[in-house]
Every structure is written in C-alpha cells, then in structure tokens.
Amino acid sequence: MNHFISIKLINYRVTSMKVFIKYLSTIQSNFDLGNEMKSCNDKKQFKKALELFDKHMKNNIETYSSLVITQALKACTHIKDFQRGSDIHHLISSRIQHDFHILTSLIHFYSYIKNNIPMKAIDLFNKIENPDKVIIIFVFNACAALGTSEALDLTKKTLEKMSKSLYSNSYILSSVLDALMKCGDVKYAESVFNSSTNKDLSMYGAMMKGYIENNDPEKAIELFKQVKNPSEVVFNLFFNACATLGTSESLDLTKKTLEKMPKSFYSNSYILSSVLDALMKCGDIKHAESIFNSSTNKVFSMYGAMIKGYTKNNCPEKAINLFKQIENPSEVNLIVFFLMLVLN
Structure with a gap:
C-alpha cells in the first residue's frame, strides 16, 4: 500500500515538474518574442514586429505577456493600422481591467488613430481610477482629436480632478491647451495659459x-x-x-x-x-x-507654396512653368498641383 502511494506521489511530482517546466518555457518564449518585437519597434521596423506577432498568433493570445501585447499595439499605432489594433483589443479584452500596461497602450493607440476612434480611448480612460500623467496626456490628445463639446467637457473635468502637482508639467499643460483650443474654448485656454508660471x-x-x-x-x-x-x-x-x-x-x-x-x-x-x-x-x-x-x-x-502663390496672384503661367521644373512628379504632386489651380 505504501509502495503504491509512493509511486503515485512520484508520478504527481513528475507531472507537476513537467507543467512547471512548460510554464517556464512559455515565459521564456514570451520574453524572447517581446524583446525581439521591441527591438524591431526601436528600429522603426513596425511591420516586421507585427509579422513576428502574427507568426506566433497560432498560440493562445491569452498566454502572451504584457510586453508582447504592448509592442504589437505600439507597432499598430505607428503604422496607423486600426483594424489590427482593434482586433488585438478584442482578443485581450478580458485582461484590460487587470493589466495597466496594456490599458495604457490601448489608450495610446486609440488616441493617435484618427477616424473618430479617440472616443474609444476616452471610454478606456473612464475605467481608470488613478490615471498617471502619461494616460492623462493621452486622453487630452484624444479630446483634441475629437474637438466636440463632450470632449471639451471631459477636458475640463479631467483638469479639475488632476493632481495640482501635475500643473507644473508643461507637456500636460500643452496637451490641455491644445484640447481646449481644438474644442473651441479659447477663453478657458487663455485662463490656463496665463495662470501658468512655467x-x-x-x-x-x-x-x-x-x-x-x-x-x-x-x-x-x-x-x-x-x-x-x-x-x-x-x-x-x-x-x-x-x-x-x-x-x-x-x-x-x-x-x-x-x-x-x-x-x-x-x-x-x-x-x-x-x-x-x-x-x-x-x-x-x-x-x-x-x-x-x-x-x-x-x-x-x-x-x-510658390505655385499656390502664383495662382493666387494671377500668375498661372509662372505656376505652370515652375511645376515643369519638378523632377519626376508623383501622382500626388500632380493632384495637388491641379487642386491648387482649381481652388485659387
């Protein structure tokens, strides 16, 4: 009987050891992938970072470390890939409340992606009890991007609740001023600016x-x-x-x-x-x-600037002659050129 229990105990320990080793292996794999992606992002190789992420997508994304997720979101932010970033958000949505780093990266992502997506950054911001200065800057940037009365209201409320110690942070105040101006409240912006001693x-x-x-x-x-x-x-x-x-x-x-x-x-x-x-x-x-x-x-x-100036000052011939001097104009150049002629 004792012999049977001993064998069972040994088997249990072996199994536990295997699970532990597998767990350590997963952590190491996550660490290596995260660092490799970070290296790509640091070199501005954002697409390569996402290729690495996609290569390992067959694994359960829930097992990915915060480093891997944040680096993937960082790459999405820089190349403005909203679809991929929002897909990642959907896949790791259950982790947001408990992972401050991922939450911060998502707010950053939605703050800098256009097409009225900054509203999602604001929704995420509202879930945070004690936002730090980085997140506060992100939310002011999101409000500036929206430029609505609701965004203006949130800007003012966030500013009122913000720790007084942050009022000396010029980065935060610059973001506040930008948000207030973009939302059309010039007087409030002037008040904040004039009261600043730094x-x-x-x-x-x-x-x-x-x-x-x-x-x-x-x-x-x-x-x-x-x-x-x-x-x-x-x-x-x-x-x-x-x-x-x-x-x-x-x-x-x-x-x-x-x-x-x-x-x-x-x-x-x-x-x-x-x-x-x-x-x-x-x-x-x-x-x-x-x-x-x-x-x-x-x-x-x-x-x-010169072509537009010529057309504005009724010198279309000079505008055309100057355009001809541009070597290998791209399609964008051509479109811009004709728009200048039409709009002036």
Whole structure:
C-alpha cells in the first residue's frame, strides 16, 4: 500500500515538474518574442514586429505577456493600422481591467488613430481610477482629436480632478491647451495659459496654433512677440499666422522676423515653405522668388507654396512653368498641383 502511494506521489511530482517546466518555457518564449518585437519597434521596423506577432498568433493570445501585447499595439499605432489594433483589443479584452500596461497602450493607440476612434480611448480612460500623467496626456490628445463639446467637457473635468502637482508639467499643460483650443474654448485656454508660471515653448506653440485655428492670427502674432528664443515650430506658426492675415503689416513682420531668424533655421523646409506662403499671400512675389531661388534644398512643399502663390496672384503661367521644373512628379504632386489651380 505504501509502495503504491509512493509511486503515485512520484508520478504527481513528475507531472507537476513537467507543467512547471512548460510554464517556464512559455515565459521564456514570451520574453524572447517581446524583446525581439521591441527591438524591431526601436528600429522603426513596425511591420516586421507585427509579422513576428502574427507568426506566433497560432498560440493562445491569452498566454502572451504584457510586453508582447504592448509592442504589437505600439507597432499598430505607428503604422496607423486600426483594424489590427482593434482586433488585438478584442482578443485581450478580458485582461484590460487587470493589466495597466496594456490599458495604457490601448489608450495610446486609440488616441493617435484618427477616424473618430479617440472616443474609444476616452471610454478606456473612464475605467481608470488613478490615471498617471502619461494616460492623462493621452486622453487630452484624444479630446483634441475629437474637438466636440463632450470632449471639451471631459477636458475640463479631467483638469479639475488632476493632481495640482501635475500643473507644473508643461507637456500636460500643452496637451490641455491644445484640447481646449481644438474644442473651441479659447477663453478657458487663455485662463490656463496665463495662470501658468512655467510657460515653455510647447505651450506657446499650442496657444499660437489654437489662435490660428480659431481665426485669430493677430493674437498668435502678439503672443509670438513675447517669446524670447522661439523654436523652429514657433517660427513656423508665426509665419502661418502672417500668411493667414495677408496684410501689409503682416508682410512687414514676416520680413523683419525673417532677418532676425537664426540662419540655421533656413535649412528647415517647413519654415521656408511657410515663409514663401506668407510672402505670397501678402503679395510680395519678388521677395518670395528671391528666397525660393536662393534655396539649395527645394522640396515639394516649397514648390507648392510658390505655385499656390502664383495662382493666387494671377500668375498661372509662372505656376505652370515652375511645376515643369519638378523632377519626376508623383501622382500626388500632380493632384495637388491641379487642386491648387482649381481652388485659387
């Protein structure tokens, strides 16, 4: 009898050991897959990361580690693959409430995918009792993407409930300002901005962009004048504001600011495109041509600004001749070119 019990006990231990070894093997496999996917994502090889994920999809996704799932969602976010990301969400929905890392990745995913999907990010956010600063930024980004009265209401409520210690975080405040502006509450955004004692360039940028989007470029220009050392982004927004105004005063400001701008910024094609756009919309074709011709690194956005400017200033022949100078124009270039001619 004792001999029989001993054999049974040994068999039980062997079986338990096999299960444990299999469990360890699964953990190691998950760890290896997660790290391999992370390596791909770090190298911006997002499709390759998802190929690795798909290759192992035959296994039960419920056994996948948080690392594997979050890396898959990260890849989906970067390549804006909504279908695949939402499929993953569906497959691991039972784990969301108990896995903070996956929940954060899903909010990030839905915040940055367009087509009104940010609402899902907000739904997920409402399930979190004590969101950290990363998730709070994501939800403000989602509210900005929605730009609705409901999103505005959530932005304000989240801001009110937010820990006061986070009010010194410029990244959070920039996201708040962006959300408020995109939702159309300029006064509330101004109140938040003015009450901040730690304003940085990203906050100035959010306000300037908001003013332009809310058809108040004059305020964007006035705010620009308060910035001591504008970044490339802030300069770009300033020239956008001048282009929106299109007045002799904004032309004068464009020229003066261009003279004071650091020479290193002249290699930034986005800034030069905005400068050309401002000059053209303010009617100074010759100055725009001078800058365009002196540039040694012309990109299509610069050609676009000039072509659009020519058509706006009733110089269609110049627009056509300039388009002919573009080497190997793509189908997109052709579509943009004809749209410029039609819309101006």
